Amino acid sequence: MAVTTQQLLQWKNQGRPIVVLTAWDYALAQLLDRAGVDAILVGDSLAMVTLGYETTLPLTLEEMLHHAKAVRRAVKQALIVVDLPFLTYQESYQQAMHSAGRVLKETGAQAVKLEGGYPAMAETVGRLVQAGIPVLGHVGLTPQSVHQLGYRQQGKTPDTGERILSEAHALEQAGAFAVVLEHIPASLAEQITQKLTIPTIGIGAGPYCDGQVLVTADLLGLSERLPPFAKAYANLKETITQAVADFSREVRDGQFPNGSNAKK
Ligand code: KIV
Numbered sequence: 001m002a003v004t005t006q007q008l009l010q011w012k013n014q015g016r017p018i019v020v021l022t023a024w025d026y027a028l029a030q031l032l033d034r035a036g037v038d039a040i041l042v043g044d045s046l047a048m049v050t051l052g053y054e055t056t057l058p059l060t061l062e063e064m065l066h067h068a069k070a071v072r073r074a075v076k077q078a079l080i081v082v083d084l085p086f087l088t089y090q091e092s093y094q095q096a097m098h099s100a101g102r103v104l105k106e107t108g109a110q111a112v113k114l115e116g117g118y119p120a121m122a123e124t125v126g127r128l129v130q131a132g133i134p135v136l137g138h139v140g141l142t143p144q145s146v147h148q149l150g151y152r153q154q155g156k157t158p159d160t161g162e163r164i165l166s167e168a169h170a171l172e173q174a175g176a177f178a179v180v181l182e183h184i185p186a187s188l189a190e191q192i193t194q195k196l197t198i199p200t201i202g203i204g205a206g207p208y209c210d211g212q213v214l215v216t217a218d219l220l221g222l223s224e225r226l227p228p229f230a231k232a233y234a235n236l237k238e239t240i241t242q243a244v245a246d247f248s249r250e251v252r253d254g255q256f257p258n259g260s261n262a263k264k
Pocket of ligand 1: 022041042043044045046083180182203213214215
């Protein structure tokens with residue numbers, strides 16, 4: 001059975017952790033889906049990890065739609081959530097509706113994610129949800145605000161922690177089906193997770209969230225720099241470099257193709 005937003009809520013209530021990873025193309029999404037992840041986020045981190053931008057800000061809606069369609073073609077089970085790129089939803093709820101509508105209509109993904117909380121974004125989320133568009137919220141470190149926040153941990157003081165808690169609460173009230181908590185203290189994430197009825201998905205937010213998400217390039221050891229809270233479960237950078245070096249050497253030495261590879 002394909003994963004739904006309601007299923008995520010049931011898993012929170014059952015205490016069954018939710019597994020989320022990012023994907024940006026057909027091949028990767030197929031592997032993640034077959035490996036059984038619960039949800040795939042076509043995150044705007046693809047701007048940095050696959051398109052070579054310095055930040056997530058330059059990513060356009062057209063670029064996001066292109067990648068999200070490829071992911072959609074690969075996935076049979078996982079819930080697909082697509083990030084709305086910077087300034088494709090912050091101007092007005094009409095702009096958000098237009099962008100989110102294009103994501104659902106043109107890619108076949110089931111939900112969108114947007115960054116920020118109270119009050120402006122909570123109102124936008126409410127409008128999208130009323131129009132039948134499932135929304136994943138995102139508070140704490142919000143990379144689209146890098147020029148205000150940097151990539152530092154957020155919510156370290158009582159005031160900023162309280163602010164993040166109220167943003168998460170406002171998103172829940174507005175109808176978000178879950179909320180990403182990025183790079184905040186574990187104790188704050190635990191408090192938010194206990195107070196909300198919707199699932200929290202943590203990244204750099206400690207072990208007490210209802211689920212965890214990682215940028216798949218970090219998990220696979222493909223990223224230029226690993227954030228302090230991420231873990232590389234493989235070193236694909238090394239594996240790929242070695243495979244390419246082996247191929248190059250064999251071609252230059254006349255060892256490839258040979259034997260079965262050389263048959264007509
Ligand atoms: O774009 C992304 O990959 C994200 C995750 C960090 C949650 O938003």
